[in-house]
Amino acid sequence: MTKKELLYYVDEHREELIQLVSELIQIKSENPTGTQRGVIDYVETFLGKAGIEFKETGCNPDYPCIVAGIGSETGFSIIINGHVDVVPAGDLSQWDFDPFSGEITETQILGRGTSDMKAGVAGVLFALSLLKREHVPLNGNIRLHIVSDEESGGQFGTQWLCANGYADHADACLVAEPTSMNTIEIGQKGGLLLTLKAFGKSAHGSLGNFKGENAILKLSRILPHISMLTEIKGHFTDRQLKPLKDSQMLAEKENNIPGLGRAIDHVTTNVGLIKGGTRHNMVPDYCEAIVDVRLPIGVRKEEIEEVLEQIMEASGAEGVEYELHYKSEANFTDHEAPIVLAFKKNAEELLGREVIPAYQWASSDARDYRLLGIPTIQFGPSNTVGIHSYNETVQIQDVVTAAKTYIGAICDLMEVL
Ligand SMILES: [Zn+2]
Incomplete structure (x- = not known):
């Protein structure tokens, strides 16, 4: 498949992608409390079915990590990171819907973790499985880091992966954390x-x-x-x-x-x-x-x-x-690094408007990659209102756009026409 055909495929098969988000929401993975075993098992089954080689690793049996990869030994090497833990749903009476039903409406998917960040994870898994299945000739490789301990600080997740050599020699990193579709996050406090x-x-x-x-x-x-x-x-x-x-x-405009x-x-x-x-x-x-x-x-x-x-x-x-x-300390990536430009170009083409590299006030696992000197961005679907609060949702259209942006940017960075 060409890049254009891959993007078309995502639109044609958007129901599969939406279903994947919904299924991830239905697996409780609140952090703190409990284990992340269930959601990690689900991702491993998905990767297995997609024929993608993976390995489970980590330092805490309740918070495992998955590393997986596709592509060639040489060329551009990109890490894609997603966390599968979610913040607790909290007081259930404050929700207008069941936070773990994964209900799909006309325009949205509902539930804890839709925006932060199971929709992003689903987009990444979907993109990887498609590139693998179609044997897309990548001039480079994608290294998947699925982690299960972001919401409590990342010590069993990204921090551990970075400290144990899993991020070595990467040319760039995408963390599929929620951003607005107007921005690519390039720095944090x-x-x-x-x-x-x-x-x-x-x-x-x-x-x-x-x-x-x-x-x-x-x-x-x-x-x-x-x-x-x-x-x-x-x-x-x-x-x-x-x-x-x-x-x-942007911060003033979007938040009024x-x-x-x-x-x-x-x-x-x-x-x-x-x-x-x-x-x-x-x-x-x-x-x-x-x-x-x-x-x-x-x-x-x-x-x-x-x-x-x-x-x-x-x-x-x-x-x-x-x-x-x-x-x-605060961390950042240059606003004209190749990964920033590739995501900006593809997102703008899909959305038909300007997408702006921006700093944010929050912090995330992006920090650990940046501290290793890896140009790192965040880009993922979200409705910011419900994140770490009640009534978390995500727009279906944004989920599809994000998945297409991932595929489009990877194609550009790895010379797929
Ligand atoms: Zn998050």
Whole structure:
């Protein structure tokens, strides 16, 4: 088959692709809780039937990885990554439909994991099986990384694969995570966890204003100053200014929140957890808060520490300490890397509108590949509203477009006419 025939085939057989998404949704794979065995077994059966050689690997029997491949030894080598775990469905009464029914409507597929990211996984599996079955002569190879531990940090999944040589010598990587169909994700923020610890002195609650030192009140004097961190701006190169501007414009337009672009080039903070005290009638001698701090491109831990010292001083609270747990720096791929251009061209041809390489504020497994120096993008179907929330869905049309983009871009990168 030619590239054109392959794309036509996807349209003709879209029902198979939709069915594949629906079946993946019906296999519960919430993370945390439980094992990912069921969904991994399903993918292995699919690969087996498609005649694609695969191997199960990993470091945790409940969170296995699958590596598989097609193509030639030489030529362009692309990794395609997808995770099959999903965030928990949460309070079922908040859903308008059963999150695990995989129901297919006229325009959508419904359920937990449709957007994040079983539709992306289905598109990738469908693309691979088609290229394999038609013996498409690829000048290069596709290395599939199916992982089952993205939603809890990736330590048993992508991180492990990258640390154990599975990503070596790759020329590019596609992570089929949800993006809008208007963008190709080319960079993400880094992050660290800040723990603030206030120490006080216990006393009887009836004498709270006279005796003891209240750790909760101490901490509460610091918290209003935490927003000082959000004044820290990223350090972008001249070359990155255009994608930065585009990303900010798109973020504000798509989310309809003026000023949201600032989340891309500035530090953001979220005081997400607070705990302190023992009983209402005891002056609390300890209180702590955990703050999620996200770092834009170029901002290092040292810059955060500097401002934290200023915050401590400004708040005047004594007996408060902080701890930083550094997770990762921001990461990015050049906006004109071959994989970016190939996806941009194919997506634009299919959609008939501009598709923009953009930075985002979230983070994902793309980080692990970028830290190895592999040009990496994210592109996948999604309805962003339901991701990590209730009523997750995906547009059928986007699922089909994404699968066709995968095939089209692979054909271009591997010289299939
Ligand atoms: Zn995801």
